[in-house]
Amino acid sequence: MKHIIILGDGMADWPVKSLGGKTLLQAAHTPYMDMLARMGRTGRLVTVADGFHPGSEVANLSVMGYNLFKVYEGRGPLEAASIGVNLKPGEMAMRCNIICIEGDLLKNHSAGHITTPEADVLVQYLQEKLGNDRVHFYTGVQYRHLLVVKGGDKRIDCTPPHDVPLKPYRPLMVKPLPGTEHITCPEGNAELTPKQTADLINDLIVRSQELLKNHPLNLKRKVEGKDPANSIWPWSPGYRPQMESLAEKYPQIRKGSVISAVDLINGIGYYAGLRRLTVEGATGLYDTNYENKAAAAIEALKADDFVYLHVEASDEAGHEGDVDLKIRTIENLDSRAIGPIYEEVKDWNEPVAIAVLPDHPTPCELRTHTVEPVPFLIWYPGIEPDEVQTFDEVAACNGVYGLMKEDEFMNEFMK
Numbered sequence: 001m002k003h004i005i006i007l008g009d010g011m012a013d014w015p016v017k018s019l020g021g022k023t024l025l026q027a028a029h030t031p032y033m034d035m036l037a038r039m040g041r042t043g044r045l046v047t048v049a050d051g052f053h054p055g056s057e058v059a060n061l062s063v064m065g066y067n068l069f070k071v072y073e074g075r076g077p078l079e080a081a082s083i084g085v086n087l088k089p090g091e092m093a094m095r096c097n098i099i100c101i102e103g104d105l106l107k108n109h110s111a112g113h114i115t116t117p118e119a120d121v122l123v124q125y126l127q128e129k130l131g132n133d134r135v136h137f138y139t140g141v142q143y144r145h146l147l148v149v150k151g152g153d154k155r156i157d158c159t160p161p162h163d164v165p166l167k168p169y170r171p172l173m174v175k176p177l178p179g180t181e182h183i184t185c186p187e188g189n190a191e192l193t194p195k196q197t198a199d200l201i202n203d204l205i206v207r208s209q210e211l212l213k214n215h216p217l218n219l220k221r222k223v224e225g226k227d228p229a230n231s232i233w234p235w236s237p238g239y240r241p242q243m244e245s246l247a248e249k250y251p252q253i254r255k256g257s258v259i260s261a262v263d264l265i266n267g268i269g270y271y272a273g274l275r276r277l278t279v280e281g282a283t284g285l286y287d288t289n290y291e292n293k294a295a296a297a298i299e300a301l302k303a304d305d306f307v308y309l310h311v312e313a314s315d316e317a318g319h320e321g322d323v324d325l326k327i328r329t330i331e332n333l334d335s336r337a338i339g340p341i342y343e344e345v346k347d348w349n350e351p352v353a354i355a356v357l358p359d360h361p362t363p364c365e366l367r368t369h370t371v372e373p374v375p376f377l378i379w380y381p382g383i384e385p386d387e388v389q390t391f392d393e394v395a396a397c398n399g400v401y402g403l404m405k406e407d408e409f410m411n412e413f414m415k
Contacts, residue, residue: 002352003252003413004297004307004341007063008333009056009262009363010315012374012393016323020023024364025375025392028327031379032342033356033391040130040354040379042388043401047360047374053313054369055160055236057264058314059359063307064272065249065410078267079146085138087240090189092152092197094234095264096137096145097161098122100227101209105171109161109319111145111286112227119143121217122229129211130204140263142284147234149200151191155180156198158235162319169365173205174198174234183272189239201234204262208232245273246306250414254307259296261288265292265310274308286313287327290336297337298344311337318362324369326364342407346381353380355413373403378413 013024023035024032047059049068061068062368077091081084098119100107111119120139127137132345138146159172175193176183183193192200209231210217220226246253258269259277261284266276277298281289286312297309311333318324339355357376360369376397386400401412 012361014363028330032339037391042399044373046405048371067408073241075236080262081270082263082267096147096234109228153190154237155194241366243271253306255304257300260310294337
């Protein structure tokens with residue numbers, strides 16, 4: 001049997017008053033998700049273990065069955081792997097957003113969804129002006145980039161910028177983790193103390209603002225009525241992770257693929273031993289090419305045992321707090337990806353198991369991630385269905401799988 005996980009990033013949500021108290025999954029028209037839930041089995045999954053921040057790196061590692069306490073090293077090293085940066089011992093990688101600051105406020109985490117070509121100009125400029133033997137900036141995708149600090153200490157407190165839209169940014173700048181403020185000697189492969197690391201990164205933030213505010217590209221964006229990309233915001237530090245591949249964990253997976261427009265997910269795929277498939281028109285936003293992603297997944301299933309299809313659109317809509325847009329992304333995932341995949345594989349000689357789930361909620365009301373368990377469904381030809389008739393956060397509470405955690409979902413899916 002082959003296996004495909006279709007993950008709608010941030011698709012889960014809270015009840016919304018304007019929708020009559022329904023969640024967005026309940027309000028959206030999702031005939032394929034509902035059909036698969038009706039024909040299959042459902043449950044809920046804890047994707048954020050106690051003590052972890054509800055980031056997509058945490059949640060997607062959990063979905064794949066990894067023990068976070070053993071493998072988690074932050075978002076930065078995963079994105080480094082995705083863009084081909086081979087971290088050496090002692091190198092600390094951080095996700096480095098290009099953001100928009102307005103006055104004292106962090107206006108948004110994406111610089112108004114800056115394009116990759118525009119961002120590349122700014123990242124190269126920052127590397128020219130701020131890069132040195134210790135500091136290196138690398139271009140990623142859109143607003144998501146990479147900062148590598150040689151000898152940095154990861155014991156620092158960083159705030160994800162998507163958690164704090166329209167909040168004053170200065171109180172949120174980098175600090176040593178509690179209890180490490182007065183460490184005076186570097187430890188391990190670090191060459192800096194936590195306080196020295198925090199001071200270095202904060203200095204880069206301040207200097208980036210001076211460099212970017214009058215950059216010609218930002219002056220042009222202002223004239224065009226767009227948000228300027230006028231600051232960096234590094235966060236989620238870590239070192240090269242030690243992860244076993246999915247093939248080592250699950251003998252059913254001899255070959256596998258990952259399909260995503262997001263460096264983070266592709267980095268997880270790299271360490272999980274999955275081949276990365278690049279899809280034309282995949283953007284990481286709500287204008288992504290669902291059809292091409294579905295077609296790529298179908299082709300991958302012909303050769304591989306396992307496919308991880310990740311779609312970011314709902315998460316971005318949740319961060320914008322746009323209920324109508326998020327509903328549309330959910331419906332697009334259903335009609336333009338899940339539907340075509342199911343219709344293609346349902347009658348294959350070698351059966352295909354399909355799982356559908358979010359990685360975490362991104363409630364429009366809150367505009368950031370939360371830790372609540374997410375609904376999931378599993379279907380394959382011949383599965384004995386439970387009583388659940390629709391796919392949503394409420395119905396899944398009655399699913400036969402109950403509440404799963406750690407590697408229980410992946411173990412069940414791979415049976």
